[in-house]
Amino acid sequence: xxxxxxxxxNAGKREIKRVTIILSVLTLVELALGFxxxxxxxxxLRHFIKGAIVILMLxxxxxxxAYFMHLGHxxxxxxxxxxxxxxxxxxxxxxxxxxxxxxxxxxxxxxxxYHERTTQPANQGATPGKHDVKDVKPKTGAPEGGxxxxx
Amino acid sequence: xxTTVAKGTKWWSGGHSPFNxxxxxxxxxxxxxxxxxxxxxxxxxxxxxxxxANSWPDPNEVYQSFPxxxxxxxxxxxxxxxxxxxxxxxxxxxxxxxxxxxxxxGVVINLIWTILGGLAFLGCQAWEWTHxxxxxxxxxxxxxxNADGSTGHHDFTNFFFTITGFHGFHxxxxxxxxxxxxxxxxxGVFERRGHYLMIEKAGLYWHFVDLVWVFxxxxxxxx
Numbered sequence: 001x002x003x004x005x006x007x008x009x010n011a012g013k014r015e016i017k018r019v020t021i022i023l024s025v026l027t028l029v030e031l032a033l034g035f036x037x038x039x040x041x042x043x044x045l046r047h048f049i050k051g052a053i054v055i056l057m058l059x060x061x062x063x064x065x066a067y068f069m070h071l072g073h074x075x076x077x078x079x080x081x082x083x084x085x086x087x088x089x090x091x092x093x094x095x096x097x098x099x100x101x102x103x104x105x106x107x108x109x110x111x112x113x114y115h116e117r118t119t120q121p122a123n124q125g126a127t128p129g130k131h132d133v134k135d136v137k138p139k140t141g142a143p144e145g146g147x148x149x150x151x
Numbered sequence: 152x153x154t155t156v157a158k159g160t161k162w163w164s165g166g167h168s169p170f171n172x173x174x175x176x177x178x179x180x181x182x183x184x185x186x187x188x189x190x191x192x193x194x195x196x197x198x199x200x201x202x203x204a205n206s207w208p209d210p211n212e213v214y215q216s217f218p219x220x221x222x223x224x225x226x227x228x229x230x231x232x233x234x235x236x237x238x239x240x241x242x243x244x245x246x247x248x249x250x251x252x253x254x255x256x257g258v259v260i261n262l263i264w265t266i267l268g269g270l271a272f273l274g275c276q277a278w279e280w281t282h283x284x285x286x287x288x289x290x291x292x293x294x295x296x297n298a299d300g301s302t303g304h305h306d307f308t309n310f311f312f313t314i315t316g317f318h319g320f321h322x323x324x325x326x327x328x329x330x331x332x333x334x335x336x337x338x339g340v341f342e343r344r345g346h347y348l349m350i351e352k353a354g355l356y357w358h359f360v361d362l363v364w365v366f367x368x369x370x371x372x373x374x
Contacts, residue, residue, distance in 0.1 A: 016244050122301055
């Protein structure tokens with residue numbers, strides 16, 4: 001009895017070590033991809049790297065829940081009561097991101113001044129619109145403004 | 152509390168907990184699931200606003216400072232924070248593991264490491280917030296221009312401070328929970344009870360905090 005307990009404990013320790021290494025490696029790969037994107041122009045490659053980072057993120061989430069949170073070792077019925085509701089996220093993410101991008105297109109098409117205002121370089125903006133609140137803010141006062149620039 | 156059960160057990164005909172887990176642990180799972188939706192709603196609204204904006208600040212221009220090393224170091228500080236949280240998650244697993252064996256000393260040592268990791272993470276976050284505040288960033292004020300040079304919108308800072316703040320609040324409560332667990336362990340409460348299942352539940356919460364950081368880290372700092 002005591003022997004099986006130590007054997008279990010050793011197997012558990014090995015699993016912890018393995019998952020720790022996997023998580024660290026995945027994080028390092030993510031960071032390497034992040035560094036590779038610095039200064040890169042908007043392009044297909046950049047979007048591809050972002051996609052790869054998201055997949056690595058999901059892999060990390062899987063390892064944390066399945067092994068650290070031990071969900072992989074629970075009964076299948078119980079796993080399903082947690083994982084199936086999370087499937088809502090598939091709809092949630094697709095619907096809302098599509099909504100955001102549709103809103104951008106509508107605004108750019110039907111509100112040309114918005115499009116101009118939000119795409120021209122900051123210093124050439126003659127009249128700050130309501131979207132440039134921090135420009136309107138006076139230098140003094142506004143205690144939460146953090147007006148001291150430079151550190 | 153062993154999870155090995157004879158094959159062919161009729162789970163739903165009475166005499167067993169159908170999911171073979173303790174009530175408190177199951178409820179912790181459902182709480183975490185609801186919390187996942189809260190964080191998910193925050194992050195998805197961030198995504199919606201970002202998709203609706205013509206341009207967005209470049210994280211590598213915004214988060215590029217490290218204490219004592221100065222500026223121009225993108226991703227470095229947040230990597231440190233990420234590794235602190237991963238390591239504290241590992242020590243938490245080790246504490247849960249020691250609890251399974253009834254090894255009080257192991258639980259105490261690993262809980263202390265976990266608490267220290269949590270405090271280190273909170274310290275990092277406090278430094279980063281202070282630094283950004285001194286650069287002029289706060290709720291309602293965004294000094295950082297967009298990647299294409301246009302004026303940045305304060306949606307950017309609002310989401311950053313709200314979401315990392317909400318996550319930081321979870322880390323803070325996790326540290327408090329772990330301190331309570333440490334005190335209870337030292338007082339021998341779990342020894343008298345005969346099991347360390349409470350540590351397991353606290354562990355679930357702590358791992359969830361790490362899990363959320365994986366998403367926050369990716370959404371704000373990487374992409």
